[in-house]
Amino acid sequence: MDIRTQKTFEALFALEDIREVLRQSLPNVTNPEEEHSIKEGVDKVRKILDEIENGTGTPQVRKIADSIDIRSREETYINIQPIQAAGRLTPEARKALIAYGDGYSTCDACRKPFRLDKIRTPPIAPFHEQLASFLNMDVARVVPGARRGFQAVTSTLVNKGDSVIVSSLAHYTEFLAVEEAEGTVKEVPVNEHNIVTADATAEKIEVVKQETGKLPVLIMIDHFDYQYANEHDIKGIAEVAHQYDIPFLYNGAYTVGVMPVDGKEIGADFVVGSGHKSMASPAPSGVLATTDEWAPKIFRTTQMVGDVTKRKFGIKEVEMLGCTLMGSTLIGMMASFPTVKNRVHNWEEEVKKSNYLIDGLLTVEGGKVLSEYPRKHTLSKVDTSRNFDIIAQGHKRRGFFLSDELSSKGIVGEFAGATRVWKLNTYGLSWEKVRYVVDTFQDIAEKYKLQVNGENDSNGSK
Amino acid sequence: MDIRTQKTFEALFALEDIREVLRQSLPNVTNPEEEHSIKEGVDKVRKILDEIENGTGTPQVRKIADSIDIRSREETYINIQPIQAAGRLTPEARKALIAYGDGYSTCDACRKPFRLDKIRTPPIAPFHEQLASFLNMDVARVVPGARRGFQAVTSTLVNKGDSVIVSSLAHYTEFLAVEEAEGTVKEVPVNEHNIVTADATAEKIEVVKQETGKLPVLIMIDHFDYQYANEHDIKGIAEVAHQYDIPFLYNGAYTVGVMPVDGKEIGADFVVGSGHKSMASPAPSGVLATTDEWAPKIFRTTQMVGDVTKRKFGIKEVEMLGCTLMGSTLIGMMASFPTVKNRVHNWEEEVKKSNYLIDGLLTVEGGKVLSEYPRKHTLSKVDTSRNFDIIAQGHKRRGFFLSDELSSKGIVGEFAGATRVWKLNTYGLSWEKVRYVVDTFQDIAEKYKLQVNGENDSNGSK
Numbered sequence: 038m039d040i041r042t043q044k045t046f047e048a049l050f051a052l053e054d055i056r057e058v059l060r061q062s063l064p065n066v067t068n069p070e071e072e073h074s075i076k077e078g079v080d081k082v083r084k085i086l087d088e089i090e091n092g093t094g095t096p097q098v099r100k101i102a103d104s105i106d107i108r109s110r111e112e113t114y115i116n117i118q119p120i121q122a123a124g125r126l127t128p129e130a131r132k133a134l135i136a137y138g139d140g141y142s143t144c145d146a147c148r149k150p151f152r153l154d155k156i157r158t159p160p161i162a163p164f165h166e167q168l169a170s171f172l173n174m175d176v177a178r179v180v181p182g183a184r185r186g187f188q189a190v191t192s193t194l195v196n197k198g199d200s201v202i203v204s205s206l207a208h209y210t211e212f213l214a215v216e217e218a219e220g221t222v223k224e225v226p227v228n229e230h231n232i233v234t235a236d237a238t239a240e241k242i243e244v245v246k247q248e249t250g251k252l253p254v255l256i257m258i259d260h261f262d263y264q265y266a267n268e269h270d271i272k273g274i275a276e277v278a279h280q281y282d283i284p285f286l287y288n289g290a291y292t293v294g295v296m297p298v299d300g301k302e303i304g305a306d307f308v309v310g311s312g313h314k315s316m317a318s319p320a321p322s323g324v325l326a327t328t329d330e331w332a333p334k335i336f337r338t339t340q341m342v343g344d345v346t347k348r349k350f351g352i353k354e355v356e357m358l359g360c361t362l363m364g365s366t367l368i369g370m371m372a373s374f375p376t377v378k379n380r381v382h383n384w385e386e387e388v389k390k391s392n393y394l395i396d397g398l399l400t401v402e403g404g405k406v407l408s409e410y411p412r413k414h415t416l417s418k419v420d421t422s423r424n425f426d427i428i429a430q431g432h433k434r435r436g437f438f439l440s441d442e443l444s445s446k447g448i449v450g451e452f453a454g455a456t457r458v459w460k461l462n463t464y465g466l467s468w469e470k471v472r473y474v475v476d477t478f479q480d481i482a483e484k485y486k487l488q489v490n491g492e493n494d495s496n497g498s499k
Numbered sequence: 500m501d502i503r504t505q506k507t508f509e510a511l512f513a514l515e516d517i518r519e520v521l522r523q524s525l526p527n528v529t530n531p532e533e534e535h536s537i538k539e540g541v542d543k544v545r546k547i548l549d550e551i552e553n554g555t556g557t558p559q560v561r562k563i564a565d566s567i568d569i570r571s572r573e574e575t576y577i578n579i580q581p582i583q584a585a586g587r588l589t590p591e592a593r594k595a596l597i598a599y600g601d602g603y604s605t606c607d608a609c610r611k612p613f614r615l616d617k618i619r620t621p622p623i624a625p626f627h628e629q630l631a632s633f634l635n636m637d638v639a640r641v642v643p644g645a646r647r648g649f650q651a652v653t654s655t656l657v658n659k660g661d662s663v664i665v666s667s668l669a670h671y672t673e674f675l676a677v678e679e680a681e682g683t684v685k686e687v688p689v690n691e692h693n694i695v696t697a698d699a700t701a702e703k704i705e706v707v708k709q710e711t712g713k714l715p716v717l718i719m720i721d722h723f724d725y726q727y728a729n730e731h732d733i734k735g736i737a738e739v740a741h742q743y744d745i746p747f748l749y750n751g752a753y754t755v756g757v758m759p760v761d762g763k764e765i766g767a768d769f770v771v772g773s774g775h776k777s778m779a780s781p782a783p784s785g786v787l788a789t790t791d792e793w794a795p796k797i798f799r800t801t802q803m804v805g806d807v808t809k810r811k812f813g814i815k816e817v818e819m820l821g822c823t824l825m826g827s828t829l830i831g832m833m834a835s836f837p838t839v840k841n842r843v844h845n846w847e848e849e850v851k852k853s854n855y856l857i858d859g860l861l862t863v864e865g866g867k868v869l870s871e872y873p874r875k876h877t878l879s880k881v882d883t884s885r886n887f888d889i890i891a892q893g894h895k896r897r898g899f900f901l902s903d904e905l906s907s908k909g910i911v912g913e914f915a916g917a918t919r920v921w922k923l924n925t926y927g928l929s930w931e932k933v934r935y936v937v938d939t940f941q942d943i944a945e946k947y948k949l950q951v952n953g954e955n956d957s958n959g960s961k
Contacts, residue, residue: 041537042521048544049514050594055551056507057590059574063935064909065501075503079552082510083545089517090541101598102591102834105621108598110607112521124602128519129564132512134596134827136563136570140586140775140782145572159567181643181783184820192679205805209812213820216803217654224807313602313826320602320826321643321783341678343667345686350671358646358675364775364782365596366828372564447526473525 041089042112043096048085050098054078110449115470118450119416120263122464123295123315126369130317133372137365144363150352153360153367154178164371171378172293172308174300174326178336178354179312179362179370183290186309186325187214187257189356190286193335195220200245200253202283204233204269206262208290223253230409231265233258235273242281257286260298265408266291266416275304284331290314291416293324294377295464296384306331312366317373319366390471391415391463397475402488403427407458415464422457428485429456442481448474503551504574505558510547512560516540572911577932580912581878582725584926585757585777588831592779595834599827606825612814615822615829616640626833633840634755634770636762636788640798640816641774641824641832645752648771648787649676649719651818652748655797657682662707662715664745666695666731668724670752685715692871693727695720697735704743719748722760727870728753728878737766746793752776753878755786756839757926758846768793774828779835781828852933853877853925859937864950865889869920877926884919890947891918901943908939 055078062071088094100106110116111125126134137143137159146158154165169177180186187210195201195218203211205224215222225233225241238256245253256278260271271287278285286307292298293310294317300308312322327335336354343349353359362370391412398404403423408414425439432438436454443451452459463471479489517540524533550556562568572578573587588596599605599621608620616627631639642648649672657663657680665673667686677684687695687703700718707715718740722733733749740747746768754760755772756779762770774784789797798816805811815821824832853874860866865885870876887901894900898916905913914921925933941951 045514045518049597052507052511053590053593059504064576079548082548086541086544101594102837105830105834108604114526121603126600128515131515131600132563134600135511138588138593138596138781140780141583142570205808209815210821212803212812213801213815213817216801217817222803224805226807318602319600321824339675339678341674341684343686345688346667350674353671353675355675355679358650359672362783372567375564
């Protein structure tokens with residue numbers, strides 16, 4: 038870790054120690070001992086600031102709670118990890134974590150009817166309205182991860198033995214959500230371009246109907262899948278779903294928060310997004326949005342009555358198990374939201390950077406992109422078995438040679454040891470960083486005598 | 500907010516802005532503009548430090564992301580809120596939030612078999628082992644809130660129409676978890692002291708058997724309930740459960756993390772705890788622990804196979820939906836854990852403070868405690884309808900007069916406007932703070948000419 042990054046963490050931590058003195062003191066009173074601690078803390082931070090300014094000093098704090106390393110991946114490196122990119126927090130979200138870390142920090146002003154999405158201070162209720170409108174859906178709830186959104190829908194719609202249509206590139210959490218509801222997944226085959234089409238979905242519905250004697254009860258398809266990040270024909274699929282009167286869940290784990298998503302225009306009955314994957318939010322977080330038609334079913338309130346006490350908890354929603362995301366997880370999501378709302382309009386620029394990087398990788402002879410090309414997403418799957426992996430075969434570090442080379446240049450996030458088929462994500466990287474990554478890959482290629490084609494073109498566009 | 504607290508937040512936020520410059524820069528290179536920003540940031544923090552030292556200055560930052568107030572409840576006030584007390588973060592947890600805020604921060608070193616509880620850096624795998632051993636159970640998983648622990652168990656054990664025994668003081672999330680699994684709750688009546696006994700549980704089992712023709716499939720009882728925080732006979736109840744061969748879920752939302760809990764000694768098949776309620780952890784977090792006997796059922800791995808692709812996701816656990824608590828929520832929990840493990844041994848001292856406060860409140864003539872007394876817990880329900888509420892009747896601010904008086908003395912967390920029956924919690928308050936709270940209540944009583952008895956005694960024990 039760069040010493041200035043190290044010292045920035047140390048300053049933050051020293052301020053948390055000052056804050057703890059303020060927490061322990063009586064209201065508006067500090068005793069001499071506390072005053073002394075604050076003074077000491079302030080002096081400590083002053084020294085650290087000098088070190089940040091001068092880039093000097095040695096690490097004083099190595100671990101949190103004596104066991105957890107300080108994580109500085111985003112400060113120290115350019116991170117091309119496939120699923121981390123769009124979950125990186127905004128500075129505002131990090132400030133929210135600082136101020137709202139305590140477990141029930143969201144609940145200070147919780148009043149009747151005592152439900153998270155009704156709280157107005159902090160502005161949780163308006164956030165829920167904005168979320169629904171952002172997705173052009175009628176109602177939205179926050180959930181602890183997209184998977185908990187799938188679960189709420191499958192738990193409501195799927196009974197034992199029911200079929201649910203998913204993509205052949207479906208994420209494993211969709212499998213689990215169906216299995217947990219005792220249903221069975223039925224995969225739509227992809228075409229030769231690894232795309233799920235409306236026609237293939239219609240065919241699969243017919244197959245399921247024939248095989249099981251019943252229509253599937255739900256169709257859930259990823260707009261962009263997690264393997265190739267190929268774009269699937271969700272609008273066409275939604276139309277097919279509606280022809281059969283089957284509800285359609287739009288899995289926006291890789292879209293909601295990075296590109297514009299219009300649920301009504303898509304024809305989605307449910308839109309699910311992931312906070313920590315694509316909304317610059319702490320984990321676990323996500324969103325489940327639906328229509329006025331489906332809201333009373335998915336967000337149905339409890340009907341259970343205590344047989345002895347006759348207690349009812351009327352407004353609590355069964356599938357949400359009452360309140361969902363309390364504390365800093367939700368407030369972090371809210372703090373990033375203004376940025377997230379805006380950034381979806383930069384999607385085309387993000388895709389340009391993605392293509393620039395892939396083009397740069399393809400200049401290394403033998404390189405292939407396995408995702409659809411040109412790229413429509415910032416996540417891509419590449420195949421370097423005919424260039425970098427050939428080097429790896431003869432290198433004493435084998436596949437790790439590439440990770441070694443990359444990390445020595447400040448790039449991390451590719452799967453360590455993988456030089457054949459692997460994924461990367463350019464989301465949120467500046468042009469400067471994207472160019473740096475391309476240059477670095479080309480430099481490594483040249484170092485190992487791999488042919489780099491059209492390098493001038495690539496450099497020329499800098 | 501006290502100006503020093505305000506300035507501490509401003510310094511923390513300014514450091515986050517410096518950190519953002521480091522994040523945006525190329526690896527090991529900063530351009531002149533970035534250098535300038537860092538320099539400006541450092542100077543800004545220096546000025547703020549002067550203000551912290553001198554207690555001077557005016558607030559410069561009022562909101563996070565232009566809409567969210569800075570929360571300083573724990574710095575500015577003594578917080579007696581009933582459910583927030585034991586969820587307050589330790590300084591180590593706050594540092595963990597700073598370092599691990601990014602959504603997938605836990606997943607940098609995720610390797611085969613790709614499951615959260617197997618990750619060794621940060622030490623998530625050992626933490627899971629420690630959690631199980633802390634509760635004296637065989638296996639533990641983290642979950643996004645205690646309610647998600649209940650849900651995993653009910654979803655596994657409860658089928659449509661099954662009965663689940665709960666307490667007449669059961670938390671609403673138990674109702675919802677049973678309802679979500681399409682079961683029915685059957686409440687055990689409390690005795691005249693608002694206690695759930697083993698005998699009453701046995702009787703209820705017989706009633707259910709008679710009425711439905713089937714034994715209940717699960718018994719879930721809170722060790723201390725959320726209404727009175729009375730202690731219920733969980734050991735006796737566990738014994739009854741085992742006599743009928745019904746699994747027993749110990750709801751430790753108000754115990755795990757504040758007092759020693761020995762699952763095996765209790766005879767629990769499942770122990771559920773809440774991170775944000777009692778483990779000084781960010782929300783939503785919790786723990787579900789079980790025995791070697793039950794683990795293969797509750798933590799069963801997926802059996803679903805893709806019909807087209809033949810994909811299997813073998814090691815992913817169905818009820819956990821794969822990975823559960825990523826990012827800062829989990830790391831915050833881990834960072835507090837060493838403190839939490841130790842603090843459970845101070846439980847007797849915490850209960851002493853609770854009784855000291857209740858005794859102090861009872862010196863005000865007409866006051867009553869509705870919870871069992873002497874207190875065995877730090878959460879208590881009191882009835883002030885015959886003292887403070889009588890004042891409220893004639894006060895122009897009505898019930899809010901008490902909140903006004905308390906907050907003017909730096910005490911918050913009682914339910915604003917409530918002067919009849921309300922709850923408070925002393926957990927984690929220093930003796931100094933507990934005495935201050937008692938003195939303040941007595942001062943308010945005297946100001947409004949309520950009789951305060953034995954005040955000398957109370958003061959004498961200071």
